[in-house]
Amino acid sequence: MNLKYRGKTKDVYELENGHYLLKFKDDVTGEDGVFDPGANTVGLQIAGAGRAGLKLTKHFFEVLQEQEIPTHYVDARLDEAEMIVKPAVVFGDGLEVICRYKATGSFMKRYGKYAVEGQDLGGFVEVTLKDDERQDPPISADALDVLGILSLTEYAQLKALTKQIGDVVKEELLNREIELYDIKLEFGKTETGEIMLIDEISGGNMRAYKDGVYIEPLELERLMNEA
């Protein structure tokens, strides 16, 4: 198997049968030794972090599979911290698609003049470009269209899928009395042009609260991964 890409928290290998292998690492993003899922740099290593993230990802992708929501998921080997996935073509150099149930984070930074922290947003969907240099700018459906990154039809599909997946995760968390504030997803296309969820769904992808208190990603994975 060939190493295709060395990522911040995962390495990507190409397999001989055309699938890809994602190797989850114990590196977590952050700055100055403090874990921050939104950071663009690796801040520290936490033993078992890769496997915990994969375990939760496996769970969510299998729930989505049952509901026939298209994803790149094929299989996962927890002991090896490896996930097997289908090949995907990303949109442009990658988009982040965010489903927001409660106002927090970058939404407040941008729209704090009109919103209060924790305000209900009803699963509102927004897209940002993956562009570290330009601080991941938000982008509208029309701008994605004019730049040839995503057609308006694809945007509508992406938005509907995001809301559907967000609602599944929200429901799963609610079963453990945890409240989902927002979740960040990535999408790609199959070779035949079908839009599917890619990457992972772990603690670092979402902000969750219990009894009004924010739950750190690793603690969230611990709570969700409990039998």
Next chain:
Amino acid sequence: MNLKYRGKTKDVYELENGHYLLKFKDDVTGEDGVFDPGANTVGLQIAGAGRAGLKLTKHFFEVLQEQEIPTHYVDARLDEAEMIVKPAVVFGDGLEVICRYKATGSFMKRYGKYAVEGQDLGGFVEVTLKDDERQDPPISADALDVLGILSLTEYAQLKALTKQIGDVVKEELLNREIELYDIKLEFGKTETGEIMLIDEISGGNMRAYKDGVYIEPLELERLMNEA
């Protein structure tokens, strides 16, 4: 008549008949004595700038009136640098609606990874919040809707009007062999909820080029105001 608001480039007075009077000033926005229409501070005074801006505004609003495009325009007195307008309710604390024909300025700052300077954008419309503190963030139709600033129906109307007005201005400039790159508009609602163009349409609202060279707002007004 009562002073209602002292603006950076215009003062607003309430008239007894319910109309408002906009007094165009010779103050222009900029920094350190350099004219910059996008700046949030008054940089310098230029004799006659108010009247030149009003003359062009009057021209455009009268062209729009002929085409039955709703605006707040009632009348203008060039000698007094005064424009009479209908009362308007703005959306939130004010939006800027931008129609882009060629990529430049903040569009390039945000989306420069996917665009080249001067690239054709075909009259693409985007909205930013007027919020100096948060650097006038771009905002999507869905975000405007979820924050109660603008409904999706109002957004569609606003977008259609913006394109219509942008095309009128583009055409007018083209008659003088000037190319419109982008234009920034403001909208409000009448008491009965009809969306209309408000504020002004002067050199400072747009970026224009002649033979590939950027034309300063005051020079643009001079070129356009020539008999």
